Amino acid sequence: MDESLDAVSKEQVYVHTVYNEIASHFSQTRYKPWPIVENFLKTRKKYSIGIDVGCGNGKYLGVNPDLFIIGSDRSDGLINCAKGFGHEVMVSDGLSLPHPKDTFDFAISIAVIHHFSTPERRTQAINHILSKLKPGGEALIYVWALEQENSRRGYKEGMPQDVLVPWVLQKKQPKKDKSKKNKKQNRDQQKDQEETVDKPEEEKKEKKEEEDSTKYRYYHLYQKGELEKNAETAGGIVVDNGYERDNWYAVIRKPT
Amino acid sequence: MKFLTTNFVKCSVKSCDSTTDSFPLGYDNCKLVQTEQEFKPDFILSILERLDWNALIQVAKDLGNESLPPVKPEGELLQNEDLLKDLHTLLIETTIIEGEMICNNCKHVYYIKNSIPNFLLPPHLA
Secondary structure, eight states, X not given: OOXXXXXHHHHIIIIIHHHHHHHHHHHHTXXXXXXXXXXXXXXXXXXXXXXXXXXXXXXXXXXXXXXXXXXXXXXXXXXXXXXXXXXXXXXXXXXXXXXXXXXXXXXXXXXXXXXXXXXXHHHHHHHXXXXXXXXXXXXEXXXXXXXXXXXXXXXOTTSOSEEEEEEEOOSSSOOOOOOOSOHHHHHHHHHTGGGOOOOGGGHHHHHHHHHTOEEEXXXXXXXXXXXXXXXXXXXXXXXXXXXXXXXXXXXXXXXX | OBGGGGGGOOOOOGGGTTOSTTSSOEEEEEEEEEOOOOOOHHHHHHHHHHOOHHHHHHHHHHTTOOOSOSSOOOGGGGGOHHHHXXXXXXXXXXXXXXXXXXXXXXXXXXXXXXXXXXXXXXXXXX
């Protein structure tokens, strides 16, 4: 990682740019809701209104049709995927959300806050989400855990918490026109990629890009108790917390 | 972006947080479409309680609709199913597919393209 970069530039290079590059492939792998998130959404009061900050391809936006949820993400590539599924979404930054304060009944932010590259920005992100909730409103936050010894990645206590995690873009995917000149056109073509036939003159180019197809995303791996500490510094009350599938989660209530 | 969402978005510039002019945004050059959606009267009743009615009127006016009642319907009026259906059509079925949103405080313009509003700020405003 280029350590000379400031926090904002680091997130631009190692988070925002990468998610746009891998959006389509990433989205194909994100369709199963995690049980605790699903349960949180299904136990909200009927017709509650909420926000999903860092909604990605919007896999949680349709879990409970009796809620009105506005999803937002920093990646327009992922938001295009979410829109394709018919969700109510927008492109926005997690530290400058375009919503009135004290408004929503709930918020979720799943696997997002760990992409902010300083403790101050991670705490600020939680504080900013809470600011949009009504007093007493609840936010469910998920972050990747340092303690995941049994996972494929094998991160565990004692290892560095600020890491670059590789995303390998699958090579055996049906080929698509990789021209980067026109992003929108590129996205439109991806929709039809299964029908696209690989042309011989493109083979050389494809090969070159295979070598470049590992993208690195920045993560801060959370230690046990760290999320709760961030939440309290952000002015929230932790009403539930735990560990699920290599992630720490907390339900954070905005004080009344 | 659904018409309903205009009641839940404001300017994302920090220094506009303290003014009332950053909500609602002004809407200009908008293209609208209607898409049929399931009518849930109890959802409309519930969301009605949450709406800033003056903001709704202002945005509707920007978009060329001046037919909303001047005060938020309440009491017996809410038993009028035609009214609820009209609100359903406006809030849920009407979407802005292209357009501009302007902050009435800082004058920054945000764009809606392919039904997706973009609230990212240029570096000097972020």
